[in-house]
Amino acid sequence: MNVMQETCCLLVGYACGNLLTADLVCRAKAGRSAFQTGDGNPGMANVGHTLGVGAAVAVLAGDIGKTLLAWCLGNAMAPVEGSLAGLIAGVGVTLGHNYPVWHGFRGGKGVTTTCSAIILANPVTGLASCLVGLATVLLEGHLCVGAVAITTAWLVLSAAFGTPAQTIAAVMLEVLMVMAHGSAIRGIATGKTGRATLSAKFWVMLGHPRKS
Numbered sequence: 508m509n510v511m512q513e514t515c516c517l518l519v520g521y522a523c524g525n526l527l528t529a530d531l532v533c534r535a536k537a538g539r540s541a542f543q544t545g546d547g548n549p550g551m552a553n554v555g556h557t558l559g560v561g562a563a564v565a566v567l568a569g570d571i572g573k574t575l576l577a578w579c580l581g582n583a584m585a586p587v588e589g590s591l592a593g594l595i596a597g598v599g600v601t602l603g604h605n606y607p608v609w610h611g612f613r614g615g616k617g618v619t620t621t622c623s624a625i626i627l628a629n630p631v632t633g634l635a636s637c638l639v640g641l642a643t644v645l646l647e648g649h650l651c652v653g654a655v656a657i658t659t660a661w662l663v664l665s666a667a668f669g670t671p672a673q674t675i676a677a678v679m680l681e682v683l684m685v686m687a688h689g690s691a692i693r694g695i696a697t698g699k700t701g702r703a704t705l706s707a708k709f710w711v712m713l714g715h716p717r718k719s
Contacts, residue, residue, distance in 0.1 A: 508588045508595075508672075516581040516592050520599020523577040525607045527614060528569025529554045532562050542610070550615045552650065567619060574600045574623035590628055594676050597624025601683050616687040618654050621680050625661050628676075632668065636661035645709045648702040651691035658684040 508516075529541040529549035536558050541549035545557035551570065555563025574597055581596030582588075601617040601624065622640075626633035639660040644653030658681040665677040694700035710716055 508585055508591060512585045512588070512592065513595055515584055516595040517599040517602075519580045519584070520577040520596035520601075521603035522599075523573045523580075523596075524600035524603020524605075524620065525609060526569075526573055527604065527607060527610075528573065529566045529615065531569070532565045533558065536562055542613075548615060551619060570604070570619035571623045573604075574620045575627070578624070578627050591670075591672050594624060594628040594673065597621075597627065598676050598679050598683075600624065601680060605683060605687055616654065617683060618657070621658060621684060625657075625677075625680070628673065629665075629669065632661060632664040636664060644703050645706050648706040648710075649691070649695055649700060650703045651688035651700060652695075653703075654688050655681075655684050655692070 527541065527549045529551070532554055533539060533541040533544045533549075537544060541547075541554060545553040547553070551563045551566040554566050577596040577600045578593035581592040581594075585592035597620070601620045603614075604620050605614045605617045606612040607614040622633070622637050625636060636657050640653040640657035643656040644650055647653070658677070662674070662677040662681050665674045669677070691700045707716070
């Protein structure tokens with residue numbers, strides 16, 4: 508790919524990422540912005556916790572959909588490159604989701620968009636990385652740590668089995684994820700970041716309940 512194609516794919520992805528599904532769902536269901544709902548994060552977890560499972564599913568579907576749209580548009584702009592063009596567009600989606608221009612570059616955390624992009628790029632390593640993240644949340648207990656575990660796992664797998672270009676994209680996604688969850692990770696030590704409900708239920712099921 509040439510620089511122009513790469514830039515176009517990234518910009519198209521960024522434009523798609525600026526469409527915050529959570530904000531649309533919150534405005535439709537509650538008449539207010541996602542930034543005025545719950546903890547103010549325009550993501551599936553916050554919307555689901557505040558407005559219910561149906562709203563969370565709608566946000567999930569929308570975030571996957573905008574990543575898929577960007578992926579298809581990227582492929583259309585550079586059909587010879589295929590997967591790489593789509594992956595660059597996927598990086599752009601996460602960038603736009605996390606830093607939307609219309610909201611002062613303050614957006615979500617990009618977990619769904621990242622997972623969608625890496626699974627589209629390589630279903631085997633992408634799914635494996637997502638499972639690593641899920642296992643981390645269940646065992647360690649914090650969503651933020653699990654989120655970073657996803658991109659870390661994919662970076663390692665990309666470096667081992669992927670192309671240099673894929674590895675660069677993996678580094679970019681890792682940086683974006685760490686930036687999005689850095690404050691929450693730092694909050695673990697001070698007790699400001701609570702444990703995930705999913706993890707608590709998992710340990711109760713095993714007969715070893717843990718404190719928040």
